[in-house]
Amino acid sequence: MVTLTALEAELLEVAGAVPDPELPVLTLHELGxxxxxxxxxxxxxxxxxxxxxxxxxxxxxxxxxxxxxxxKHGIRQxxxxxxxxxxxxxxxxxxxxxxxxxxxxxxxxxARDACEPLLIELGPTRTTDPVRCPHxxxxxxxxLSRFSxxxxxxxxxxxxxxxxxxxxxxx
Amino acid sequence: MTVAVATTAALALGDDALVxxxxxxxxxxxxxVLEEEVALANIALDLLGQARVLLSMAGDEDELAxxxxxxxxxxxxxxxxxxxxxxHTVVRQLYFSTYQHLLHARLATGDxxxxxxxxxAVKEVAYHRDHAEQWTLRLGDGTDASxxxxxxxxxxxxxxxxxxxxxxxxxxxxxxALETVWLESVTGVLSRATLTVPEGPRSGAWTAGAGRQGxxxxxxxxxxxxxxxxxxxxxxxxx
Numbered sequence: 001m002v003t004l005t006a007l008e009a010e011l012l013e014v015a016g017a018v019p020d021p022e023l024p025v026l027t028l029h030e031l032g033x034x035x036x037x038x039x040x041x042x043x044x045x046x047x048x049x050x051x052x053x054x055x056x057x058x059x060x061x062x063x064x065x066x067x068x069x070x071x072k073h074g075i076r077q078x079x080x081x082x083x084x085x086x087x088x089x090x091x092x093x094x095x096x097x098x099x100x101x102x103x104x105x106x107x108x109x110x111a112r113d114a115c116e117p118l119l120i121e122l123g124p125t126r127t128t129d130p131v132r133c134p135h136x137x138x139x140x141x142x143x144l145s146r147f148s149x150x151x152x153x154x155x156x157x158x159x160x161x162x163x164x165x166x167x168x169x170x171x
Numbered sequence: 172m173t174v175a176v177a178t179t180a181a182l183a184l185g186d187d188a189l190v191x192x193x194x195x196x197x198x199x200x201x202x203x204v205l206e207e208e209v210a211l212a213n214i215a216l217d218l219l220g221q222a223r224v225l226l227s228m229a230g231d232e233d234e235l236a237x238x239x240x241x242x243x244x245x246x247x248x249x250x251x252x253x254x255x256x257x258x259h260t261v262v263r264q265l266y267f268s269t270y271q272h273l274l275h276a277r278l279a280t281g282d283x284x285x286x287x288x289x290x291x292a293v294k295e296v297a298y299h300r301d302h303a304e305q306w307t308l309r310l311g312d313g314t315d316a317s318x319x320x321x322x323x324x325x326x327x328x329x330x331x332x333x334x335x336x337x338x339x340x341x342x343x344x345x346x347x348a349l350e351t352v353w354l355e356s357v358t359g360v361l362s363r364a365t366l367t368v369p370e371g372p373r374s375g376a377w378t379a380g381a382g383r384q385g386x387x388x389x390x391x392x393x394x395x396x397x398x399x400x401x402x403x404x405x406x407x408x409x410x
Binding site for chain 1: 295
Protein backbone atom coordinates (compact mmCIF):
# COMPACT_ATOMS: atom_id res chain seq x y z
CA MET A 1 0.00 0.00 0.00
CA VAL A 2 1.43 3.33 -1.01
CA THR A 3 1.00 6.12 1.49
CA LEU A 4 -0.85 9.07 0.07
CA THR A 5 0.38 12.58 0.61
CA ALA A 6 -2.12 15.01 2.05
CA LEU A 7 -2.51 16.62 -1.36
CA GLU A 8 -3.12 13.27 -3.08
CA ALA A 9 -5.74 12.35 -0.51
CA GLU A 10 -7.43 15.69 -1.05
CA LEU A 11 -7.41 15.32 -4.84
CA LEU A 12 -8.66 11.74 -4.60
CA GLU A 13 -11.61 13.08 -2.67
CA VAL A 14 -12.28 15.79 -5.27
CA ALA A 15 -12.09 13.32 -8.18
CA GLY A 16 -14.05 10.72 -6.22
CA ALA A 17 -16.94 13.14 -5.70
CA VAL A 18 -17.57 13.34 -9.47
CA PRO A 19 -20.92 11.68 -10.26
CA ASP A 20 -21.07 8.67 -12.57
CA PRO A 21 -22.32 9.92 -15.98
CA GLU A 22 -24.76 7.02 -16.44
CA LEU A 23 -25.81 6.53 -12.82
CA PRO A 24 -25.50 10.06 -11.43
CA VAL A 25 -26.84 8.85 -8.09
CA LEU A 26 -23.40 7.30 -7.47
CA THR A 27 -20.06 9.04 -7.20
CA LEU A 28 -17.00 7.53 -8.86
CA HIS A 29 -15.67 6.77 -5.37
CA GLU A 30 -18.82 4.83 -4.48
CA LEU A 31 -18.68 2.97 -7.79
CA GLY A 32 -15.10 2.01 -6.97
CA UNK A 33 -13.58 2.89 -10.34
CA UNK A 34 -11.11 5.51 -9.14
CA UNK A 35 -7.87 3.71 -8.47
CA UNK A 36 -5.26 6.36 -7.66
CA UNK A 37 -4.18 9.96 -7.92
CA UNK A 38 -0.46 10.68 -8.30
CA UNK A 39 0.96 14.15 -8.01
CA UNK A 40 3.71 14.19 -10.65
CA UNK A 41 4.88 17.77 -10.26
CA UNK A 42 3.50 20.97 -8.93
CA UNK A 43 0.26 21.51 -10.86
CA UNK A 44 0.48 18.17 -12.66
CA UNK A 45 -1.57 15.17 -11.67
CA UNK A 46 -2.14 11.69 -13.04
CA UNK A 47 -5.37 9.86 -12.25
CA UNK A 48 -5.87 6.11 -12.64
CA UNK A 49 -9.37 5.06 -13.62
CA UNK A 50 -10.61 1.52 -14.26
CA UNK A 51 -13.61 0.66 -16.49
CA UNK A 52 -16.52 -1.38 -15.12
CA UNK A 53 -16.90 -3.28 -18.40
CA UNK A 54 -14.09 -3.22 -20.97
CA UNK A 55 -16.38 -1.57 -23.50
CA UNK A 56 -18.09 0.82 -21.10
CA UNK A 57 -18.64 4.00 -23.15
CA UNK A 58 -18.97 6.10 -19.98
CA UNK A 59 -15.23 5.99 -19.35
CA UNK A 60 -14.58 8.91 -21.70
CA UNK A 61 -17.19 11.08 -20.03
CA UNK A 62 -15.76 10.11 -16.63
CA UNK A 63 -12.27 11.16 -17.69
CA UNK A 64 -13.50 14.54 -18.91
CA UNK A 65 -15.51 15.12 -15.74
CA UNK A 66 -12.49 14.28 -13.55
CA UNK A 67 -10.31 16.63 -15.56
CA UNK A 68 -12.87 19.38 -15.18
CA UNK A 69 -13.22 18.86 -11.43
CA UNK A 70 -9.48 18.91 -10.84
CA UNK A 71 -8.96 21.95 -13.08
CA LYS A 72 -11.57 23.73 -11.02
CA HIS A 73 -9.68 22.73 -7.91
CA GLY A 74 -6.63 24.55 -9.27
CA ILE A 75 -4.66 21.75 -10.91
CA ARG A 76 -3.47 22.89 -14.32
CA GLN A 77 -2.40 19.65 -15.88
CA UNK A 78 -4.49 16.52 -15.43
CA UNK A 79 -4.05 13.26 -17.28
CA UNK A 80 -6.44 10.37 -16.74
CA UNK A 81 -5.07 6.94 -17.49
CA UNK A 82 -7.24 3.84 -17.93
CA UNK A 83 -5.96 0.79 -16.06
CA UNK A 84 -7.39 -2.72 -16.43
CA UNK A 85 -5.67 -4.53 -13.61
CA UNK A 86 -6.76 -5.45 -11.02
CA UNK A 87 -10.10 -5.95 -12.75
CA UNK A 88 -13.06 -4.03 -11.36
CA UNK A 89 -15.70 -6.08 -9.62
CA UNK A 90 -19.14 -5.21 -8.31
CA UNK A 91 -17.66 -5.90 -4.87
CA UNK A 92 -15.83 -2.58 -5.33
CA UNK A 93 -19.14 -0.69 -5.00
CA UNK A 94 -19.27 0.75 -1.49
CA UNK A 95 -21.99 0.02 1.04
CA UNK A 96 -23.18 3.60 0.65
CA UNK A 97 -23.24 3.10 -3.14
CA UNK A 98 -25.39 0.00 -2.75
CA UNK A 99 -27.83 1.83 -0.51
CA UNK A 100 -28.12 4.66 -3.06
CA UNK A 101 -28.69 2.23 -5.93
CA UNK A 102 -31.54 0.59 -4.04
CA UNK A 103 -33.08 3.96 -3.26
CA UNK A 104 -32.77 4.88 -6.94
CA UNK A 105 -34.78 1.76 -7.89
CA UNK A 106 -31.88 -0.45 -8.99
CA UNK A 107 -31.29 -3.73 -7.17
CA UNK A 108 -27.64 -3.63 -6.06
CA UNK A 109 -25.28 -6.48 -6.93
CA UNK A 110 -25.02 -9.29 -4.40
CA ALA A 111 -21.63 -9.94 -2.81
CA ARG A 112 -19.58 -12.42 -4.78
CA ASP A 113 -18.18 -15.17 -2.65
CA ALA A 114 -14.73 -13.94 -1.72
CA CYS A 115 -13.19 -17.40 -1.76
CA GLU A 116 -14.55 -18.58 -5.09
CA PRO A 117 -11.96 -19.55 -7.66
CA LEU A 118 -11.84 -17.59 -10.91
CA LEU A 119 -12.57 -20.49 -13.20
CA ILE A 120 -16.12 -21.62 -12.75
CA GLU A 121 -18.03 -23.52 -15.38
CA LEU A 122 -21.52 -23.12 -13.99
CA GLY A 123 -22.39 -19.81 -15.58
CA PRO A 124 -22.49 -16.35 -14.07
CA THR A 125 -25.35 -16.65 -11.61
CA ARG A 126 -23.53 -18.34 -8.80
CA THR A 127 -24.79 -16.70 -5.65
CA THR A 128 -27.89 -18.16 -4.14
CA ASP A 129 -29.39 -15.19 -2.32
CA PRO A 130 -32.39 -13.85 -4.12
CA VAL A 131 -32.35 -10.53 -5.92
CA ARG A 132 -34.75 -8.38 -3.93
CA CYS A 133 -37.15 -5.92 -5.50
CA PRO A 134 -35.82 -2.41 -4.82
CA HIS A 135 -39.38 -1.10 -4.60
CA UNK A 136 -41.11 -3.45 -2.16
CA UNK A 137 -38.24 -5.61 -0.90
CA UNK A 138 -39.83 -8.89 -2.00
CA UNK A 139 -37.48 -11.77 -2.75
CA UNK A 140 -39.96 -13.15 -5.26
CA UNK A 141 -38.52 -11.73 -8.49
CA UNK A 142 -37.80 -13.19 -11.91
CA UNK A 143 -35.28 -12.55 -14.67
CA LEU A 144 -36.67 -11.02 -17.86
CA SER A 145 -33.40 -10.47 -19.71
CA ARG A 146 -29.74 -10.91 -18.82
CA PHE A 147 -28.93 -7.62 -20.49
CA SER A 148 -30.74 -4.36 -19.88
CA UNK A 149 -30.33 -0.63 -20.56
CA UNK A 150 -26.57 -0.91 -20.07
CA UNK A 151 -24.16 -3.85 -20.13
CA UNK A 152 -23.86 -3.80 -16.34
CA UNK A 153 -27.55 -4.38 -15.65
CA UNK A 154 -30.09 -7.17 -16.05
CA UNK A 155 -33.84 -6.64 -16.37
CA UNK A 156 -36.05 -8.28 -13.74
CA UNK A 157 -39.66 -8.18 -12.61
CA UNK A 158 -41.07 -8.33 -9.11
CA UNK A 159 -43.76 -10.97 -8.76
CA UNK A 160 -45.19 -9.30 -5.63
CA UNK A 161 -45.61 -5.66 -6.68
CA UNK A 162 -45.36 -6.44 -10.44
CA UNK A 163 -42.87 -3.62 -11.06
CA UNK A 164 -40.05 -4.24 -13.51
CA UNK A 165 -36.61 -3.14 -12.29
CA UNK A 166 -32.95 -3.13 -13.21
CA UNK A 167 -30.49 -5.31 -11.32
CA UNK A 168 -26.81 -4.37 -11.24
CA UNK A 169 -25.30 -7.72 -12.28
CA UNK A 170 -22.54 -9.29 -10.24
CA UNK A 171 -19.24 -9.01 -12.09
CA MET B 172 8.23 -12.65 -25.63
CA THR B 173 8.97 -10.52 -28.63
CA VAL B 174 6.74 -7.65 -29.64
CA ALA B 175 5.96 -9.29 -32.99
CA VAL B 176 4.70 -12.47 -31.38
CA ALA B 177 2.41 -10.57 -29.01
CA THR B 178 1.16 -8.58 -32.00
CA THR B 179 0.17 -11.73 -33.89
CA ALA B 180 -1.88 -12.96 -30.95
CA ALA B 181 -3.36 -9.52 -30.23
CA LEU B 182 -4.54 -9.28 -33.84
CA ALA B 183 -6.04 -12.76 -33.78
CA LEU B 184 -8.04 -12.16 -30.59
CA GLY B 185 -8.79 -8.52 -31.41
CA ASP B 186 -10.11 -9.36 -34.87
CA ASP B 187 -12.32 -12.14 -33.44
CA ALA B 188 -13.88 -9.64 -31.06
CA LEU B 189 -14.20 -6.85 -33.62
CA VAL B 190 -15.74 -8.96 -36.36
CA UNK B 191 -18.22 -10.74 -34.09
CA UNK B 192 -19.13 -7.40 -32.54
CA UNK B 193 -19.97 -6.06 -35.98
CA UNK B 194 -22.02 -9.13 -36.88
CA UNK B 195 -24.02 -8.87 -33.65
CA UNK B 196 -24.53 -5.16 -34.28
CA UNK B 197 -26.25 -6.09 -37.54
CA UNK B 198 -29.13 -7.43 -35.44
CA UNK B 199 -30.03 -3.91 -34.31
CA UNK B 200 -33.56 -3.30 -35.54
CA UNK B 201 -34.03 -6.96 -36.57
CA UNK B 202 -33.98 -9.07 -33.41
CA UNK B 203 -37.04 -11.21 -32.62
CA VAL B 204 -37.89 -9.29 -29.42
CA LEU B 205 -36.77 -6.03 -27.89
CA GLU B 206 -34.99 -7.66 -24.93
CA GLU B 207 -32.96 -9.75 -27.35
CA GLU B 208 -32.07 -6.74 -29.41
CA VAL B 209 -30.70 -5.08 -26.28
CA ALA B 210 -28.89 -8.26 -25.22
CA LEU B 211 -27.15 -8.73 -28.57
CA ALA B 212 -26.14 -5.05 -28.67
CA ASN B 213 -24.71 -5.31 -25.15
CA ILE B 214 -22.71 -8.40 -26.06
CA ALA B 215 -21.48 -6.57 -29.15
CA LEU B 216 -20.43 -3.64 -26.96
CA ASP B 217 -18.45 -5.89 -24.61
CA LEU B 218 -16.68 -7.41 -27.60
CA LEU B 219 -15.96 -4.01 -29.10
CA GLY B 220 -14.37 -2.89 -25.84
CA GLN B 221 -12.17 -5.98 -25.82
CA ALA B 222 -11.29 -5.42 -29.48
CA ARG B 223 -10.20 -1.84 -28.78
CA VAL B 224 -7.80 -2.93 -26.05
CA LEU B 225 -6.39 -5.80 -28.12
CA LEU B 226 -6.00 -3.86 -31.37
CA SER B 227 -4.35 -1.01 -29.47
CA MET B 228 -1.74 -3.53 -28.33
CA ALA B 229 -1.00 -4.22 -32.00
CA GLY B 230 -1.08 -0.67 -33.38
CA ASP B 231 -3.56 2.12 -34.08
CA GLU B 232 -7.05 0.71 -33.45
CA ASP B 233 -8.79 2.78 -36.12
CA GLU B 234 -6.23 2.08 -38.81
CA LEU B 235 -6.36 -1.61 -38.03
CA ALA B 236 -10.15 -1.76 -38.01
CA UNK B 237 -10.92 0.46 -40.96
CA UNK B 238 -7.95 0.44 -43.30
CA UNK B 239 -6.85 -3.16 -43.55
CA UNK B 240 -7.78 -5.35 -46.49
CA UNK B 241 -9.60 -8.61 -46.03
CA UNK B 242 -6.46 -10.71 -46.25
CA UNK B 243 -4.84 -8.83 -43.37
CA UNK B 244 -7.59 -9.78 -40.87
CA UNK B 245 -6.72 -12.68 -38.56
CA UNK B 246 -10.14 -13.56 -37.14
CA UNK B 247 -11.60 -17.06 -37.15
CA UNK B 248 -13.89 -17.87 -40.06
CA UNK B 249 -16.55 -18.79 -37.49
CA UNK B 250 -17.11 -15.22 -36.30
CA UNK B 251 -17.44 -13.77 -39.81
CA UNK B 252 -20.27 -16.14 -40.76
CA UNK B 253 -23.49 -14.24 -41.55
CA UNK B 254 -26.12 -14.00 -38.82
CA UNK B 255 -28.49 -16.27 -40.73
CA UNK B 256 -31.66 -16.95 -38.79
CA UNK B 257 -31.70 -16.48 -35.02
CA UNK B 258 -30.69 -20.13 -34.53
CA HIS B 259 -27.49 -19.57 -36.52
CA THR B 260 -26.64 -16.57 -34.35
CA VAL B 261 -27.31 -18.52 -31.16
CA VAL B 262 -25.16 -21.46 -32.24
CA ARG B 263 -22.35 -19.17 -33.39
CA GLN B 264 -22.52 -17.53 -29.95
CA LEU B 265 -22.50 -20.91 -28.21
CA TYR B 266 -19.48 -22.20 -30.14
CA PHE B 267 -17.51 -18.97 -29.84
CA SER B 268 -18.37 -17.76 -26.33
CA THR B 269 -17.58 -21.18 -24.86
CA TYR B 270 -14.16 -21.03 -26.54
CA GLN B 271 -13.57 -17.41 -25.57
CA HIS B 272 -14.58 -18.00 -21.96
CA LEU B 273 -12.28 -21.01 -21.57
CA LEU B 274 -9.44 -19.19 -23.33
CA HIS B 275 -9.65 -16.00 -21.25
CA ALA B 276 -9.95 -17.97 -18.03
CA ARG B 277 -6.59 -19.57 -18.87
CA LEU B 278 -4.96 -16.32 -20.03
CA ALA B 279 -6.17 -14.52 -16.90
CA THR B 280 -4.25 -16.84 -14.58
CA GLY B 281 -0.92 -16.33 -16.36
CA ASP B 282 1.34 -13.31 -16.29
CA UNK B 283 1.49 -12.76 -20.05
CA UNK B 284 0.57 -9.53 -21.85
CA UNK B 285 -3.08 -10.59 -22.14
CA UNK B 286 -3.67 -11.33 -18.46
CA UNK B 287 -5.10 -7.91 -17.46
CA UNK B 288 -7.62 -7.85 -20.32
CA UNK B 289 -8.45 -11.55 -19.92
CA UNK B 290 -9.24 -11.05 -16.23
CA UNK B 291 -11.90 -8.53 -17.22
CA ALA B 292 -13.11 -10.30 -20.35
CA VAL B 293 -13.61 -13.65 -18.64
CA LYS B 294 -16.28 -12.11 -16.39
CA GLU B 295 -18.06 -10.41 -19.29
CA VAL B 296 -17.94 -13.47 -21.52
CA ALA B 297 -19.37 -15.66 -18.74
CA TYR B 298 -22.65 -13.78 -19.34
CA HIS B 299 -22.37 -14.22 -23.12
CA ARG B 300 -21.87 -17.93 -22.66
CA ASP B 301 -24.78 -18.23 -20.26
CA HIS B 302 -26.98 -16.29 -22.69
CA ALA B 303 -26.04 -18.63 -25.56
CA GLU B 304 -26.53 -21.77 -23.46
CA GLN B 305 -29.96 -20.67 -22.24
CA TRP B 306 -31.14 -19.97 -25.79
CA THR B 307 -29.71 -23.25 -27.03
CA LEU B 308 -31.70 -25.13 -24.39
CA ARG B 309 -34.85 -23.16 -25.04
CA LEU B 310 -34.79 -23.46 -28.83
CA GLY B 311 -33.28 -26.94 -29.12
CA ASP B 312 -35.78 -28.37 -26.66
CA GLY B 313 -38.56 -26.11 -27.94
CA THR B 314 -40.93 -26.67 -30.84
CA ASP B 315 -40.28 -28.95 -33.81
CA ALA B 316 -39.56 -25.87 -35.92
CA SER B 317 -37.07 -24.35 -33.47
CA UNK B 318 -35.39 -27.72 -32.91
CA UNK B 319 -34.97 -28.27 -36.62
CA UNK B 320 -33.49 -24.83 -37.19
CA UNK B 321 -31.10 -25.25 -34.28
CA UNK B 322 -29.97 -28.63 -35.58
CA UNK B 323 -29.40 -27.15 -39.02
CA UNK B 324 -27.35 -24.30 -37.54
CA UNK B 325 -25.26 -26.71 -35.42
CA UNK B 326 -24.39 -28.70 -38.53
CA UNK B 327 -23.72 -25.66 -40.72
CA UNK B 328 -21.25 -24.05 -38.32
CA UNK B 329 -19.59 -27.22 -37.06
CA UNK B 330 -16.96 -27.19 -39.78
CA UNK B 331 -15.66 -23.83 -38.55
CA UNK B 332 -15.01 -24.96 -34.99
CA UNK B 333 -11.72 -26.82 -35.51
CA UNK B 334 -9.87 -23.62 -36.28
CA UNK B 335 -10.30 -22.32 -32.73
CA UNK B 336 -7.86 -24.92 -31.47
CA UNK B 337 -4.97 -24.34 -33.78
CA UNK B 338 -2.11 -22.90 -31.78
CA UNK B 339 -1.66 -19.14 -32.13
CA UNK B 340 1.85 -17.76 -31.92
CA UNK B 341 2.19 -15.76 -28.71
CA UNK B 342 -0.76 -17.34 -26.90
CA UNK B 343 0.46 -19.38 -24.00
CA UNK B 344 -2.35 -21.93 -23.83
CA UNK B 345 -2.57 -25.66 -24.40
CA UNK B 346 -4.84 -25.74 -27.45
CA UNK B 347 -5.45 -29.49 -27.17
CA ALA B 348 -6.58 -29.26 -23.57
CA LEU B 349 -8.79 -26.31 -24.47
CA GLU B 350 -10.38 -28.32 -27.24
CA THR B 351 -11.14 -31.25 -24.94
CA VAL B 352 -12.91 -29.03 -22.41
CA TRP B 353 -14.75 -27.18 -25.19
CA LEU B 354 -16.01 -30.38 -26.76
CA GLU B 355 -17.16 -31.67 -23.40
CA SER B 356 -19.03 -28.46 -22.62
CA VAL B 357 -20.67 -28.03 -26.02
CA THR B 358 -21.60 -31.72 -26.19
CA GLY B 359 -23.23 -31.39 -22.77
CA VAL B 360 -25.27 -28.33 -23.73
CA LEU B 361 -26.37 -29.77 -27.08
CA SER B 362 -27.40 -33.04 -25.46
CA ARG B 363 -29.43 -31.28 -22.80
CA ALA B 364 -31.04 -29.28 -25.60
CA THR B 365 -32.01 -32.61 -27.27
CA LEU B 366 -29.78 -31.72 -30.22
CA THR B 367 -27.45 -34.14 -31.93
CA VAL B 368 -23.76 -33.32 -31.84
CA PRO B 369 -22.72 -33.06 -35.50
CA GLU B 370 -20.52 -35.83 -36.80
CA GLY B 371 -18.81 -34.11 -39.70
CA PRO B 372 -15.22 -32.90 -39.66
CA ARG B 373 -14.53 -29.76 -37.63
CA SER B 374 -12.15 -28.52 -40.29
CA GLY B 375 -10.73 -29.87 -43.49
CA ALA B 376 -8.18 -29.32 -46.21
CA TRP B 377 -10.68 -27.16 -48.03
CA THR B 378 -11.00 -24.74 -45.13
CA ALA B 379 -7.37 -23.84 -45.74
CA GLY B 380 -6.55 -23.13 -42.23
CA ALA B 381 -7.76 -20.36 -42.46
CA GLY B 382 -8.98 -17.06 -40.97
CA ARG B 383 -5.90 -16.93 -38.75
CA GLN B 384 -3.81 -16.98 -41.96
CA GLY B 385 -5.94 -14.29 -43.59
CA UNK B 386 -8.00 -16.66 -45.72
CA UNK B 387 -11.66 -15.75 -45.31
CA UNK B 388 -15.04 -16.87 -46.57
CA UNK B 389 -16.96 -14.94 -49.17
CA UNK B 390 -19.42 -13.11 -46.87
CA UNK B 391 -16.54 -11.47 -44.98
CA UNK B 392 -15.62 -9.17 -47.85
CA UNK B 393 -19.15 -7.81 -47.96
CA UNK B 394 -19.19 -7.32 -44.20
CA UNK B 395 -15.91 -5.42 -44.30
CA UNK B 396 -17.11 -3.22 -47.15
CA UNK B 397 -20.02 -2.09 -45.01
CA UNK B 398 -17.94 -1.74 -41.85
CA UNK B 399 -15.18 0.28 -43.50
CA UNK B 400 -16.93 2.32 -46.13
CA UNK B 401 -17.78 5.36 -44.00
CA UNK B 402 -14.26 5.73 -42.65
CA UNK B 403 -12.72 5.26 -46.08
CA UNK B 404 -15.14 7.68 -47.76
CA UNK B 405 -14.46 10.43 -45.23
CA UNK B 406 -10.85 10.02 -44.11
CA UNK B 407 -10.10 11.80 -40.88
CA UNK B 408 -13.70 12.79 -40.22
CA UNK B 409 -14.73 13.08 -36.58
CA UNK B 410 -17.98 13.73 -34.73
